[in-house]
Amino acid sequence: MSGRIPHVVRRVGVVVGRTWVYVLIWAGLALLIAAAGIRFFWGRISVGQMLLNLVSVEIDGGGGAIVWMGVLGIGVVPLLITVGIALWQSSRRRERRRNGDDTRPRRPQWIMRTVSTALVAAVVVGGTTAFATTVGVGDYLRATNSEYDLGDYYVEPTVTSSERKRNLVLIYLESGEATLADDQLFEKDAFVPLKEVTKASDGWQSVDGLQQYQGGGWTMAGLTSTQCGVPLKGLGSAAGSGASDELSGDVDTYLGGATCLGDVLDEHGYHNVFLGGANASFAAKDDFLGSHGYSEIKDLSDWRAAGEPEKNFRSDWGLSDERLMAHAKDEIDELHAEAERTGRPFNLSVLTLDTHEPVHVYDYCTVDTEDEVTSVFSCSMTQVAGFVEHMEEKGYLDDTAVVIMGDHLKHMSAGDAFHEQLDDHDNRTIFNRIWIPGEDENSTLRPRVDQLNMYPTILEAAGLTLADHAAGLGVSAFASDVPAGSAQAMEPDPYAELLDSHSPQFYAEAWAGEDAAR
Known part of the structure; x- marks a missing residue:
């Protein structure tokens, strides 16, 4: 019984680790596609514009086509790709188990793991970097350290006369x-x-x-x-x-x-x-x-x-x-x-x-x-x-x-x-x-x-x-x-x-x- 506990813990660790890898792949792809979409439709924007504008797009009369492209490109496509990768990996593992792992040379396994790790890292780092650059995360963070405050310069408008007020278009x-x-x-x-x-x-x-x-x-x-x-x-x-x-x-x-x-x-x-x-x-x-x-x-x-x-x-x-x-x-x-x-x-x-x-x-x-x-x-x-x-x-x-x-x-x-x-x-x-x-x-x-x-x-x-x-x-x-x-x-x-x-x-x-x- 005591010998099974480490085995169960190891299996749980493997499952959790693989899950995190797939989450990172999904996040990296989503950020990469989001960055590409923003660049195509709006160019380089700010964090403020993203938070104020992109989250309030209207399906009807407010960039409706962009909404559906966003749902498909950022929500569906990265998920499908990630699921596809997971299914492919699962299929390869089952095939290896059927053929017997012990007959497989160790060196190629390490090469594959290294390549896989590098690809995952590239997707995550590339997606994060592309998105951060596109929405100006660096500028946003630098602005947090500014010594200036608008409140020191803001002037409440004081109307001293309205005798000549007129219509306005x-x-x-x-x-x-x-x-x-x-x-x-x-x-x-x-x-x-x-x-x-x-x-x-x-x-x-x-x-x-x-x-x-x-x-x-x-x-x-x-x-x-x-x-x-x-x-x-x-x-x-x-x-x-x-x-x-x-x-x-x-x-x-x-x-x-x-x-x-x-x-x-x-x-x-x-x-x-x-x-x-x-x-x-x-x-x-x-x-x-x-x-x-x-x-x-x-x-x-x-x-x-x-x-x-x-x-x-x-x-x-x-x-x-x-x-x-x-x-x-x-x-x-x-x-x-x-x-x-x-x-x-x-x-x-x-x-x-x-x-x-x-x-x-x-x-x-x-x-x-x-x-x-x-x-x-x-x-x-x-x-x-x-x-x-x-x-x-x-x-x-x-x-x-x-x-x-x-x-x-x-x-x-x-x-x-x-x-x-x-x-x-x-x-x-x-x-x-x-x-x-x-x-x-x-x-x-x-x-x-x-x-x-x-x-x-x-x-x-x-x-x-x-x-x-x-x-x-x-x-x-x-x-x-x-x-x-x-x-x-x-x-x-x-x-x-x-x-x-x-x-x-x-x-x-x-x-x-x-x-x-x-």
Whole structure:
């Protein structure tokens, strides 16, 4: 009996050891395939983007095809490969037992074990390294040691006057990178239709060289940076702070402790409305907007309920920009009429989607370039231009400010177009246009500011006067000088480190719904 115990223990150890080997193989394959998928669809991303975006993909109207490819590629394929390897190994062991292990030379067994161990190690190390590099784990870990904290620079917006408040239209252009207007790099300037209706000679202004903030690069980062004035970081950034203990997995607001654009406008009587062609639940966009003063959010489900025919939708995202802008025209007609009747101003925010890659060519768009992405961009800008013309024809530009800007630079993932033109480009900027009724067309905006500065810029475009022109980490582009002590007065390297910093206390309070300023 005593002789059987060591034998049983050894067998259990062998089974446990083999199980761990197969778990490591599965994990290595899953990480390797995940890294390849992320690189293909999004390029190199951050840990924050992965946690905030990839975990909230929607099957319907939020990258649905990617969901199924992710389930198949990351969930099913590594499991099938691992099971296949396990069955093959089991079959070989049974065959050896039938043929007799004692007749097999010892040296080849050691060679096979060494090769097998090396292959398993290669899969595990390769998969882990590829995934860590793809999502910037190294950058994330380095940021934990930063001495900077956003809370030391965050400015709660203080409105000193709202006597000149006006209606606001805010249009986000999906992947609206100004570099795409260079007809020396591309087949044509895709922004020509929009440029024609937003000429400087007619009074439109722009921030020369608008920068994507460091660490940004996806839609929710674009929305929160330009509407809250802070980099978008998830609950993970709150780890290590005392306030993080109060956070649970079911936070019921989205950065509820930060005061954002919709909050300020709502406080000053605005009716905030958002229109988007995709599912607003994707990346918790609806939670963000609902947490910050938007009382109406219209998305994919609303357009379907309105009877839009299926040909007007793309299966992976949603409604075409042609139809979205048609609904935007109807919406602004109603909002403007209501504002004239009640005296209550409005904020209409719109997010396009046609230019989200992989691009889809709707029936309304004629492809006249070799690369269809260029034509799709041009077609989308034509629809936005038509909306601007509608506002001008109706006389809305007499009392309504308009801010048009890209939500981020164009993605440069492995599956996207324009690598040759953009990969090594040293001056990639975001397209933008600003209209202020009655504004001096000779005035200039502070150049080369980043997206965080657009938050106070938009508030001032709406006619609200801000103390020190400041909100969040930003200073309005309408201000020629930056206040001393502002984050915008920092040198480039410390400023970059500030934006990268985890700032655990700040984000713990922001996500807990507390006042993030201190």
